[in-house]
Amino acid sequence: INCGYLTPSHFIPLAAPGVVAKGLRWMFDRKSPLYIKPRANRELIKWLWDFYRSSNSAHVERTQAYLLDLNLQSRDLYQQIAAEEKLEFQFNRKGLLILAQTKKGLEEERHLSEVANRLGLKTRMLSRKEVRQLEPDLLPDVLGACFYPEDGHIHPADFMGQMKNLLAQSGVNFHWGTAVQDLKIQDSRVVSIETASKSFLCDEVLLAAGSWSAYLARKVGLDMPLQGGKGYSMTLSNPPKNLRHPAILTEKKIAMTPFTNGLRIGGTMEFAGLDTSINTTRVEAIKAGTQAFFPEIRDEWLDDVKIDRGLRPVSPDGMPYIGRVSSIHNLTVASGHAMLGMSMGPISGKLIAEVLSGQKMPDQFELLNPNRFSRSKV
Known part of the structure; x- marks a missing residue:
């Protein structure tokens, strides 16, 4: 749309x-x-x-x-x-x-x-x-x-259609119609992603589920307010x-x-x-x-x-959530873009890649911190 x-x-x-x-x-x-x-x-x-x-x-x-x-x-x-x-x-x-x-x-x-x-x-x-x-x-x-x-x-x-084809050619697997039901946590890490049909073991997890991201974030104790x-x-x-x-x-x-x-x-x-x-x-x-x-x-x-x-x-402050979740060591978020989702798609991906590769992020990156509203006790 x-x-x-x-x-x-x-x-x-x-x-x-x-x-x-x-x-x-x-x-x-x-x-x-x-x-x-x-x-x-x-x-x-x-x-x-x-x-x-x-x-x-x-x-x-x-x-x-x-x-x-x-x-x-x-x-x-x-x-x-x-x-x-x-x-x-x-x-x-x-x-x-x-x-x-x-x-x-x-x-x-x-x-x-x-x-x-x-x-x-x-x-x-x-x-x-x-x-x-x-x-x-x-x-x-x-x-x-x-x-x-x-x-x-x-x-x-x-x-989106051409990117899907490009990623598939690069070896990315898509699991269509597979709803995520839960994230299993062990020692402050996501160890598996649970769906109705199977479990996916994971090393790193990117939470980018649009308006449903807040629901999944609550599964791991992260208060990341979002409204659709x-x-x-x-x-x-x-x-x-x-x-x-x-x-x-x-x-x-x-x-x-x-x-x-x-x-x-x-x-x-x-x-x-x-x-x-x-x-x-x-x-x-x-x-x-x-x-x-x-x-x-x-x-x-x-x-x-x-x-x-x-x-x-x-998000409540009109800024997207991009970055690491402080309480879950292998969980990263990219969500909350409101009307700028398409506009900010590529730069969001670039920022996530920099985070995952351990690059030092600029001070302004804190404005996108997914933990900024959280009172997580996890």
């Missing part, structure tokens, strides 16, 4: 000033970009408290430069992978348009662009006329935009008109990506546990929000389009 963004532009962690207030306004509106399903759940309550504590200016100042650097490195690693492995997954560096329909939305993007410039990231503010010159086919109905020329995008399914942030997407096959650049509709929090033979539209952040059902009200809100920005997109384009959904693993 991923929109395939490679986003140095996303240098502000999800936990930032103003997010809590905006979330409170939205949380009980089923059509809003953010929805929290009301329920008495201890993990959710703790996650919300930790999110509230992290949503401050000091946290943003501490993390933004590192988050930007990681996304820049990851984008370049995609380009390197494409060149060295001769893979074709629609890698492009066309940039990203953040489109705004209101003065408030445009001013917020202007402020972020100034922060980006101070961090060394290029941006350009655009008028309505300039936006329409860049997008003459779908003619967005906007007041203006911020353009991030250093962003890129890929086709996620193309990339459900998102939806639809891909229009060969639409009569298409975008020329990826775009985010800032007031609606909708993402759009043009592919060679399609246009992907995605959005929403729905916290409803590990529920993967489709909320049609939220899907219709995505369609309506898209058409509000792009009147050229007709109802019939969106009729009967297949709806995909998935859970993004979201």
